[in-house]
Amino acid sequence: METGSIKKKNYAVPEPALRRMPCYLAYLKLEHRKGSQYVSSTLIARDNGVDPTQVTKDLSYTGISGKTRVGYEVEPLIDALEDFLGFREMDEAYLFGAGSLGTALLHDHGLVQYGLKISTAFDVDPNVIGKKIGEVQIHHIDEFIQRKGHGVRIGILTVPAQNAQEAAQMMIENGIQAIWNFTPVRIVVPEHIVVQNTSLYAHLAVMFNRLNSAPE
Ligand SMILES: NC(=O)c1ccc[n+]([C@@H]2O[C@H](COP(=O)([O-])OP(=O)(O)OC[C@H]3O[C@@H](n4cnc5c(N)ncnc54)[C@H](O)[C@@H]3O)[C@@H](O)[C@H]2O)c1
Numbered sequence: 577m578e579t580g581s582i583k584k585k586n587y588a589v590p591e592p593a594l595r596r597m598p599c600y601l602a603y604l605k606l607e608h609r610k611g612s613q614y615v616s617s618t619l620i621a622r623d624n625g626v627d628p629t630q631v632t633k634d635l636s637y638t639g640i641s642g643k644t645r646v647g648y649e650v651e652p653l654i655d656a657l658e659d660f661l662g663f664r665e666m667d668e669a670y671l672f673g674a675g676s677l678g679t680a681l682l683h684d685h686g687l688v689q690y691g692l693k694i695s696t697a698f699d700v701d702p703n704v705i706g707k708k709i710g711e712v713q714i715h716h717i718d719e720f721i722q723r724k725g726h727g728v729r730i731g732i733l734t735v736p737a738q739n740a741q742e743a744a745q746m747m748i749e750n751g752i753q754a755i756w757n758f759t760p761v762r763i764v765v766p767e768h769i770v771v772q773n774t775s776l777y778a779h780l781a782v783m784f785n786r787l788n789s790a791p792e
Pocket residue numbers: 672673674675676677678698699700701704717733734735736737739743757758759760774775776777
């Protein structure tokens with residue numbers, strides 16, 4: 577794996593396609609483990625609940641196309657998807673707020689497989705500063721400000737909602753260019769800053785709604 581900067585910009589690719597690609601990737605890895613050498617777009621479509629033409633279109637962004645009758649060669653497609661999604665380059669991130677969610681993310685081994693390594697965590701609580709969670713040391717937020725210019729461009733925001741905007745501002749002022757925002761606050765940032773909002777609860781709300789409106 578290379579260490580690198582924030583992944584190549586693939587802005588031309590629609591977001592729904594980008595969201596489907598990690599699912600195809602996980603599926604292809606399972607197929608690879610089962611010993612499959614080729615897999616058809618029809619099969620990928622069926623097993624992922626997507627239309628086959630959609631699968632072909634989504635996968636065409638990687639530059640790989642299927643062969644008539646046999647479909648896609650599994651291994652090269654895995655490589656192409658991982659390259660395309662930037663999962664093979666390792667980006668370094670700082671985590672802000674090492675509380676209950678921050679700790680869970682620090683314990684997650686999956687992030688590294690997807691090209692994100694949390695190297696340091698920052699907090700304001702004297703009870704956690706100086707401790708280690710997994711391999712990651714927790715420092716006082718002031719140390720981040722002193723580190724300005726150290727080249728880390730990704731920040732994971734897991735502070736309480738009431739501190740989110742202020743923390744985001746401080747992150748940006750000190751070189752963070754992309755914020756993975758787990759707080760429920762829609763933080764206001766300059767246009768050039770990348771923000772990705774993520775909420776487990778939004779999906780939970782959808783699940784409850786679907787469950788409660790399902791026909792008897
Ligand atoms: N997106 C999701 O699915 C999801 C799930 C759970 C929680 N959350 C949100 O994540 C955030 C954290 O939740 P939690 O349960 O881990 O809270 P928590 O109270 O356990 O942890 C928050 C941590 O942030 C620290 N902190 C406060 N101000 C800070 C600052 N300015 N800089 C750095 N650290 C600071 C606190 O000391 C604490 O350690 C909340 O905004 C919560 O709403 C989102």
